[in-house]
Amino acid sequence: MQSKIQTLPKEVVNLIAAGEVIDSLAAVVRELVENSLDAGATRIIISIISEQWRVQISDNGTGMNLANLKQAANPHSTSKITNFQDLTKITSLGFRGEALHSLANLSNLEILSRPKSPLLENENEGWRVVYNEQGKAVEVERVAVAPGTIVKVSNLFGKWPVRRQGMPSLAQQMRGIQLVIQQIALCYPDVTWQVWQGSKLWIQISPGATAKQILPQILSTVRLSDLQYIQQEIDEQEAEELNLKTSNFSQYQDSQFLDRQSLELVLGLPDRCHRRRPDWVKVAINGRVVKVPELEQKIISSLARTCPRDRYPICFIHFQIFPHQINWNRHPAKTEVYLHNLSFWQQQIELAIAKALQFSMEVMPEFPLSERVEKILKVSENTGNYQTRRSIQVSPDNTAEKSQEFGLIELKAIAQLHNTYIVAEHPTGIWLIEQHIAHERVLYEQLCDAWEIISLEPPIILHNLSSGQIEQLQRLNIEVEILEISFGQLVLLRQF
Ligand SMILES: Nc1ncnc2c1ncn2[C@@H]1O[C@H](COP(=O)(O)OP(=O)(O)O)[C@@H](O)[C@H]1O
Ligand SMILES: [Mg+2]
Structure with a gap:
């Protein structure tokens, strides 16, 4: 109203x-x-x-x-x-x-x-x-x-x-x-x-339900499946320790006031979504995208090692922060703010990004076909020569030791996906191998095995030798090859 x-x-x-x-x-x-x-x-x-x-x-x-x-x-x-x-x-x-x-x-x-x-x-x-x-x-x-x-x-x-x-x-x-x-x-x-x-x-x-559904509508190159999303409350205890929750907190509580702090993160998977410029590294606070360079830098540095070199991530992070932590009066257009305890918010960014990139059920989308896939796996298990549901045991012949001898990892290929990946078994779990990269490695190893350094003996070239001199050289067991050129004669000498 x-x-x-x-x-x-x-x-x-x-x-x-x-x-x-x-x-x-x-x-x-x-x-x-x-x-x-x-x-x-x-x-x-x-x-x-x-x-x-x-x-x-x-x-x-x-x-x-x-x-x-x-x-x-x-x-x-x-x-x-x-x-x-x-x-x-x-x-x-x-x-x-x-x-x-x-x-x-x-x-x-x-x-x-x-x-x-x-x-x-x-x-x-x-x-x-x-x-x-x-x-x-x-x-x-x-x-x-x-x-x-x-x-x-x-x-x-x-x-x-x-x-x-x-x-x-x-x-x-x-x-x-x-x-x-x-x-x-x-x-x-x-x-x-x-x-x-x-x-x-x-x-x-x-x-959409969240910003995750909005981003692909804005950036046509981004697909929904390329995005990780997390939404979480800011740990109250941690915030309290950092004095973010003021003792006279109750004075701020009224009907329209936020009762807890939270963050929402939409992150493009760094191997699929990246840009030439950091133009989609965005921080929003309480409903408004703002410029806080220290927070944007934190996003970039948290992803620097996962994004390709000289590329920038696609990341939108939206904080709900108690209003008394923010001073909007940095700029009339309210595009820049002062934030108390900046390092605390930087740390929250780092943690959230690490969490979004971890493999966990929380960030993995629900797999709608899981039941069907399960059935297919069961069928293939009975007929195939590999067993997807078998527990993996390290063979008693100590393959690990053998492999160690050659510096190799023992893997057993069990399937191929999209003509691109090899799925392999390892005692620690399943490995996914990009087969083209693996092939390059094989070629490299072959090259390493096959090549050897051979020193080339440079032949000695002499000009205008008389036939007597040539005979003398041949008597010394030196092979003489005569090259006829327009201005005279060149002699190529090679020792046996
Ligand atoms: N689209 C709108 N719907 C309802 N009320 C509005 C709308 N736009 C403006 N107002 C009313 O007019 C007031 C003045 O607007 P504005 O000059 O933008 O100042 P402010 O947004 O800072 O309050 C607002 O506080 C609001 O009560
Ligand atoms: Mg207004």
């Missing part, structure tokens, strides 16, 4: 990082989408006509009643915090009450809204409000709209031509918008997204 929008007191305004929130089309999209998400929307439709500097966002969130609509674009007006203490418990994406006011100032702003669950009967209707440059409602009319909100921004920076000139190209701005949406979609996997460029559907993202 929508709470009342109020103007923040001066002392709170002074504590908030001041600065320009709207500096591009992407910033408009980011601010409006964040408002929709704060309003609990699960379906967001965005329409952009960049040449006209026009953005429209429709959502199915809580909507606003008329009183809130009139108040929404006033300076420092927000329904998300009311006082100084609230700054330490922020769980919403917005809290400064600046975006709509800035948009009223920089563009033509119009909002249509209808409350989703109205408290009063007369609030069950939609309104359209047009704002002036100061954010005052100048046109108000009743309209027929579905519950939710439609925000229309047009002619952005129309009165500020210099601002438009200093902007990146429209194509670059569209790429910026795409990134904003992709990042937010990963943080809110239960939302359906549609983005239109004029009349063309540009981006469509279907909801």
